[in-house]
Amino acid sequence: MWLHITAVEVWSPAESENSRGFLKGEMQLEAEGQSTEELLDWRFRSVGSIQHIGKWRGSFFTLGVVCFGSLGSGGIFFNLVLYLMRVWDESSATASNDMTNLQGTMYFTALIGAFLGDAYLGRLWTVLLFLVIYATGSVLVGVAVTLQERATEPLPENLKAFLFAALYITAVGNGSHDPVLQSLGGDQFDSQTDKTTFFNWFFVFSNVGQLVALSFVTYFQNNGQWALGFWISGGVVLLSIPVYMIGMPFSRQLRPGGNPFSRVLQVFICAFRNVRVSPAGTILYQTQDEVGLPLIPGSRRFSHSKDFRWLDRAAVVGSPEDKGNPWRVCTVTQVEEVKCLLRVAPVFVAGVLFNTIIAQLTTLFIAQGATMDGHIGKHFNMPPGSMQAFTVLACISFTPFFDYVVVPWLRKRTGYEKGLRLQKMGLGMALSIVAMVVAVFVERKRLYAARSSPLIDVPYAVMPVSMYWLVPQYVLLGIALVFAIVGQMDFFYSELSDGMRSIGSSLPLLCRGLGNYASTLLITIVTDITTRGGELGWIPRNINRGHIDRFYLLLAVIMSVTLVFYAVAAHFYTYRRVAPSKARAEPVDLTR
Known part of the structure; x- marks a missing residue:
């Protein structure tokens, strides 16, 4: 057994409430103490110092793999x-929904x-497993597109099914390895400042890879060389596997902590068992081994917090026989692990709605650009999909500036070491509202040009309006x-327990996923409502006859309400506090 229970202790929170305030700034009130994390190498051998x-x-090879x-x-x-629109003849709404579902x-x-x-x-071996799945799916996509180019009209439906199967395999591999890779990179560092810097560079390298895809791969695809573009993508993913394997001996990891969902379930079951017991004035249960490690492998102890007090019932000992049985009584650290999940829930909900707007980058923004003039001079014509390069360039250029100029200045002025995570996410949401308002006016300009053109009803016809009017909303x-995203990466990684870091790193991606599903649902609802009575609706197959501007305005209104909700949640947020590794355990008077 890795841990041996040698003592039953009671816990003293030595409580002082974290100061709150969305606009007041984050206080670093964690008593970090000495790290109690056991660091292992790629073969699960303890590496010590x-x-x-x-x-x-x-982390160097991690950054290469994410790129x-x-x-x-x-x-x-x-x-x-x-x-999907040009080759498989899908409508704008259908292709957008296929994309957001994927x-x-x-x-x-x-x-x-x-x-x-x-x-x-x-984390090391999980990344390798899903990298292999990711590479397999991306190669199968190349095979499917090659078969499509060689097929005769009409294209067989079983070929489309094969394509989507390959795409979903790719999605599973890509989505599953990314958060683990992110948390693995954060595990390489000890200080919070270094971790924050790594997350910023993780975001930068991710955007560098996207920039190359937008400026190079999409060039071939927009010239009709779809198979070549997809094969280049698959080849690069294959190359990431040996790059990662070379870096494995230089990386460290934490010992797997067991099923975190079982620990969460145990807390709720124990709290329900003691529903008639008041934890006020009682002694809460905590176990540790002789070196101060908690019962959760790979995780430090948490100080007791005063919110969600109904969960404290899970740490009340009903009888001596309950001790040591996590299905009858849970430790304070285990209860606090669940409290961390509940605290971040409002931030997570706001992140989902924020990503409903971000989903338009790969859907309706591209459909708009496909009807606009992308020429610069006589010879260069920007592909609509490559317009996302302006978003990527904004990310790449602004992230280092923010990390090395803005954040140090804020830390110096405020003394808050964590980098104002909640404030960063709020600013991101506010900027997304501004972007949608700008998008409304740009779309109205495009619609005016389209409805003044004789080509209004010609599919994929280029309207007499420059595509570069879309640049402000992309930037x-x-x-x-x-x-928002860098703030989410840092926030969710840091605010959950050490044994749930990859799950914390997955929450920003889960926000993206649910945001895409929310976009699909919203488009479906809007289409259903606006097409009643024989109307074309806001998002018809021919968007020149639609009103995407009204849809963007709807998104701005939804995000405005979300921002108010987020500001209230952030104002009352209480940050987690890690107990010093050698803290003395004393009784708790929960009536104070």
Whole structure:
């Protein structure tokens, strides 16, 4: 057994409430103490304080893999809407829904990899497993597109089914390895400042890969060389596997902590068993071994918190026989692990709605661009899918500036070491509202040009309006992503327990997935309502006859309400506090 229970202790929170405030700034009130994490190498051997693994040496190959992986996924998914519309003759709404469903699945399966990495396989080996699945799916996509190019009209439906099967395999592999890779990179560092810097660079390298996909791979696809573009993407994903394997001996990881969902379920069951017991004035249960490690492998102890007090019933000992049985009584650390999940829930909901707007980058924005003039001069014509390069460039250029200029200045002025995570996410949401308002006016300009043109009813005809009117909304969403997504990566990774870090890292991706599903649902509802009575609706097959501007305005209104909800939730948020590793355990008077 890795842990042996040698003592039963009671817990003293030494409570001082975290100060709150969305606009007041985050207080670093964690008493971090000495780290009690057991660091292991790629073969699960304890490495102690060995210097040749971990830190930036261990994370360097992680950054390379995320760059290759995002290049591959960008080459497959960025232009997929146009591929489905032009080759498979899908409507704008159908192609958008196919895309958002696919992306929703990709981000939703992040929980699969996160669960396996945290609970059983370890993060190093979980990443390798799903990289292989990712590469397999991307190669099958290349095969499917090649078969489509060689097929005769009409294209067989079984070929389309094969294509979507390959796409969903790719989505599972890509979505499942990404959060584990992110948390694995964070595990290479000890200080919170280094972790935050790594997350920023993780985001930058991800966007570098996307930029290459947008500027290189999509060039071939928009010239009709779809198979070549998809094969380049698959080849890059294959290349990421040996790159990752070379870096494995230089990386460190934490011991898998067992099934985190069982621990969560145990807390709720124990709290329900003691529903008639008041925890006020009682002594809460805590176990530890002789070196101060909690009963959860790979996780530090948490200080007791005063919110969600009804869960404290799970740590009340009913009888001496209950001690040591997690299905009858849970430790304070285990209860606090569940409280962390409940605290981040409102932030997670707001993140889902934020990503409903982000979903338009790969759907309706591209459908708009396909009807606009992308020429610069006589010879260069920007593909509609490549317009996302402006979002990526905004991310790449703004992230280092924010990390090395803005954040140090804020830390110096405020003294808050964590980098204002909640404020960053709120700023990202506010910028997304501005982007949608800008998009409304740009779409109205496009509609005016389209309805003044004799080509209004010609499919995919280029209207006399420059596609570069879309640049402001792409750039604004790029800056919004820097604030919101990097903030989410840092926030969810840091606010959950050490034994749930990959699950924490999967939550931003899960927000993306549910945001895509929410976009699909919203488009379906809007289409159903606006097409009643024989009307074409807001998002018809020919968007020149529609009103996408009204849909964008609806998104802006929804996001405005969400921002108010988020501001209230952030104002009352209480940050987790890690107990010092050598803290003395004393009785708790919960009536104070």
